[in-house]
Amino acid sequence: MLKRNSSDFFKKNGYSILKLLSSNNISCLKSDLLKKINYKSSNNAKLLNINNLQNFHRLNFTNKEFRNILDNSKRYINLNKDIIKKVNSKIIDNFLKDIWGHSDKKIVWVGNPKLNEIKFNCAGYRIFPPSNNKDKKSIFLDEYHIDSYNNDPKSFVTIWIPICGLSEKFTMDIIPKSHLIDHKSKNLFVKNRKYISRTIKNNFTTKLKSFRPRLKFGEVFIHNPFLFHRGGKNLGNFSRISLEIRIFNKEYFNIKKTFNKEFYY
Numbered sequence: 001m002l003k004r005n006s007s008d009f010f011k012k013n014g015y016s017i018l019k020l021l022s023s024n025n026i027s028c029l030k031s032d033l034l035k036k037i038n039y040k041s042s043n044n045a046k047l048l049n050i051n052n053l054q055n056f057h058r059l060n061f062t063n064k065e066f067r068n069i070l071d072n073s074k075r076y077i078n079l080n081k082d083i084i085k086k087v088n089s090k091i092i093d094n095f096l097k098d099i100w101g102h103s104d105k106k107i108v109w110v111g112n113p114k115l116n117e118i119k120f121n122c123a124g125y126r127i128f129p130p131s132n133n134k135d136k137k138s139i140f141l142d143e144y145h146i147d148s149y150n151n152d153p154k155s156f157v158t159i160w161i162p163i164c165g166l167s168e169k170f171t172m173d174i175i176p177k178s179h180l181i182d183h184k185s186k187n188l189f190v191k192n193r194k195y196i197s198r199t200i201k202n203n204f205t206t207k208l209k210s211f212r213p214r215l216k217f218g219e220v221f222i223h224n225p226f227l228f229h230r231g232g233k234n235l236g237n238f239s240r241i242s243l244e245i246r247i248f249n250k251e252y253f254n255i256k257k258t259f260n261k262e263f264y265y
């Protein structure tokens with residue numbers, strides 16, 4: 001049996017779960033996120049601290065503030081040096097060497113590449129209120145999709161970091177092994193592109209078995225850009241908060257070539 005933290009498991013299933021972060025790392029990420037939320041909203045947000053961030057949905061944000069905090073074009077934080085050190089640690093480097101043959105990387109946050117929303121050493125964040133919350137609904141895409149900007153599976157990997165919500169009630173919904181499906185087949189994708197990501201047709205995914213992983217504190221979920229995944233409903237009773245770090249393969253990284261217009265216009 002392959003261990004779920006191994007690169008062989010990743011090659012076979014399209015994802016892996018690695019123990020990467022310390023409790024101090026997670027506190028720092030929470031505090032960076034809080035600064036961003038405070039900066040983008042009224043005094044109301046000052047009620048939040050690193051110990052109650054999961055109560056985000058209980059605050060009285062106006063719809064405008066709520067959307068502003070989750071605005072796609074600015075939904076990122078700058079990564080502090082300790083987190084960058086972790087991304088450059090042996091755990092990640094050895095993993096990348098196994099899947100890419102080297103570990104030369106660039107950490108890149110990508111909003112809409114068409115609008116040049118590209119930032120280095122930054123991570124995206126997402127906040128999902130509980131699905132049964134009537135006032136604040138999740139504004140994110142909840143259909144299976146892939147994250148690619150080109151046709152190269154070695155172009156990047158995504159590290160998904162749960163900040164609040166580690167169990168199956170909160171985590172991403174994925175289809176193991178779906179990265180092996182021929183993503184070049186045009187039949188696979190929904191034609192009407194409301195989102196940058198390529199959405200998979202429903203009739204295709206209903207036949208496939210999905211899964212929501214359970215993570216331990218400090219663990220992160222790393223996945224292939226072609227793995228079918230979606231946010232999944234927040235079935236818990238607090239806000240689910242996560243970060244995404246994209247590690248691009250430096251060997252091929254080139255703003256014009258990496259972000260192939262054909263895939264997201």
Ligand SMILES: [Fe+2]
Pocket residue numbers: 145146147197229
């Ligand atoms: Fe995605």
